[in-house]
Amino acid sequence: MRLEETLLQTAKELGFDNYQVIDTAALHFDERFRMYCETNYCGNYDNNYSCPPACGEAKELGDKARAFERALVLQTITPVKDITNDSETKEIKRRHNQMTWSLIESVAGEVGEYLPAMAGPCQICSPCAKELGKDCPFPQKRASCLSAFCVKVDALAEYCKIPYYCEGEVAFFSILFFQQK
Numbered sequence: 001m002r003l004e005e006t007l008l009q010t011a012k013e014l015g016f017d018n019y020q021v022i023d024t025a026a027l028h029f030d031e032r033f034r035m036y037c038e039t040n041y042c043g044n045y046d047n048n049y050s051c052p053p054a055c056g057e058a059k060e061l062g063d064k065a066r067a068f069e070r071a072l073v074l075q076t077i078t079p080v081k082d083i084t085n086d087s088e089t090k091e092i093k094r095r096h097n098q099m100t101w102s103l104i105e106s107v108a109g110e111v112g113e114y115l116p117a118m119a120g121p122c123q124i125c126s127p128c129a130k131e132l133g134k135d136c137p138f139p140q141k142r143a144s145c146l147s148a149f150c151v152k153v154d155a156l157a158e159y160c161k162i163p164y165y166c167e168g169e170v171a172f173f174s175i176l177f178f179q180q181k
């Protein structure tokens with residue numbers, strides 16, 4: 001099976017609601033999005049190694065992503081009781097990211113280099129070692145979120161013809177940039 005077929009088949013088996021392989025060139029990056037990170041609404045700014053400023057400049061992350069020609073877009077759509085309830089949406093996001101890591105573990109032997117962009121910051125440790133002033137124990141496992149990459153997710157949804165906003169549900173996205181072995 002071709003690599004891209006394997007990626008799509010694995011995404012299907014893992015239960016993603018939408019999955020597509022696109023050209024990375026189809027993505028829009030807007031470095032001005034960093035100002036939203038800086039407002040620190042999510043509380044992760046300067047508190048998580050996968051977030052700004054520790055993750056690197058927007059251009060740096062964008063350049064890393066653009067170095068890959070192809071990207072697997074992954075989406076889950078999950079019913080939510082209260083979209084304003086952070087603990088509820090955080091748990092759904094954690095599940096989405098765990099599914100993304102499961103996919104990566106399943107296909108790691110078949111892809112060459114890869115770079116994940118997740119639905120939120122790295123959640124491996126709680127709290128992140130950055131908050132404690134310690135070194136990250138899992139630098140190879142940490143991944144930044146689509147916001148840190150400054151990906152325009154609404155434009156991505158439109159390009160892929162998949163939902164961006166869903167009434168009564170929450171849609172999370174992640175991207176696996178990859179290259180052939």
Ligand code: SF4
Nearest residue numbers: 049122125128129136
């Ligand atoms: S692995 Fe732990 S310390 Fe490293 S970025 Fe993730 S949460 Fe922070």
